């Protein structure tokens with residue numbers, strides 16, 4: 001979608017990005033404080049809670065750390081609202097466009113048995129009021145404002161390439177019936193459609209607001225996806241009805257038991273010879289201690305309540321426990337910081 | 348007798364003050380940005396057009412971005428200045 005913001009919304013979004021970048025001058029200051037505090041990474045505890053306590057104690061006097069906390073706290077609690085306000089300013093103007101795009105070959109159905117999962121109750125993911133369903137146009141706000149204008153500007157556009165590039169790691173090139181878990185606004189779904197243009201694509205997400213954006217993305221390109229409002233761990237779709245099940249950055253947002261259930265459901269949904277590919281952030285054991293501390297702390301205060309627990313899982317072991325074979329878990333070779341888990345259902 | 352000197356804020360209110368300041372910086376930025384656009388429009392047309400929907404072209408976008416960076420770098424320098 002081509003969206004033109006009004007002056008206030010545009011300037012506010014620009015502010016968020018430039019503010020974040022300007023604050024990065026404190027990075028060197030923090031590193032200097034870490035060095036001055038005599039922290040020896042190898043001597044730090046493995047346990048993330050103990051690691052955090054050790055770091056906070058050692059850096060209690062770090063001006064840079066406290067100021068960064070202030071900046072991060074403001075940014076993480078306000079970015080969602082700034083994005084929402086920018087979108088609300090133009091909502092009336094773009095209503096006709098939204099109406100047009102909701103009409104097309106991609107439709108949304110709710111699984112009849114769907115009830116929102118307990119583990120998401122009261123969770124305000126990314127500290128956004130109401131989380132993924134916090135606004136009737138949350139999909140539009142997140143995809144067009146937060147993701148395209150903020151996350152991409154702050155962290156680079158590589159994530160868009162990765163959503164397609166990870167699929168090159170799969171053992172086959174001819175998947176025909178694909179199911180995506182955690183479709184959200186359809187960014188990875190587009191990667192799937194591009195990599196496997198002949199395939200029929202289905203997918204689910206617990207948030208209708210996010211799926212409405214995925215629907216617009218698909219209809220804009222005349223793509224025909226079957227989108228379901230529902231839990232990926234309990235689709236009740238026929239067993240063995242897909243040859244590829246994929247997810248992209250879904251796992252870290254959910255508790256360990258849900259992650260295990262995603263792999264089990266993927267196994268059930270796949271026909272023999274089919275593959276699962278789940279891409280997410282690397283597990284914490286893959287990081288050095290200082291990086292692990294930064295990620296863990298960022299997640300704790302950034303509205304990622306299950307990041308730590310999900311990051312302790314061994315996804316390859318989970319996949320094997322579910323019955324997958326030829327299981328591989330590795331860092332995505334084309335760049336970025338992504339962990340790919342692939343397994344095949346035995347013939 | 349001179350009035351007693353008092354400390355208005357308690358330490359745990361300092362964060363609120365910090366957030367309010369950043370909020371203020373954002374609002375100020377919105378105004379500065381708006382003003383630059385006003386000037387550009389006035390220069391170009393001699394009349395005030397709709398500021399809300401005006402989309403700055405590449406040159407003005409770059410000019411605004413440079414000014415925003417300068418403005419925020421100065422802000423960051425104060426925030427991270429030690430021993431204040």
Ligand SMILES: C[S@@+](CC[C@H](N)C(=O)[O-])C[C@H]1O[C@@H](n2cnc3c(N)ncnc32)[C@H](O)[C@@H]1O
Pocket residue numbers: 117132163181182183184185186187188189204205206207210230231232233247248249250253254258
């Ligand atoms: C980070 S987003 C996924 C991003 C997306 N795949 C992409 O490439 O942009 C995570 C999504 O998972 C959804 N979600 C959370 N719990 C879920 C569940 N149990 N089943 C399906 N989707 C779920 C959320 O609503 C959210 O839209």
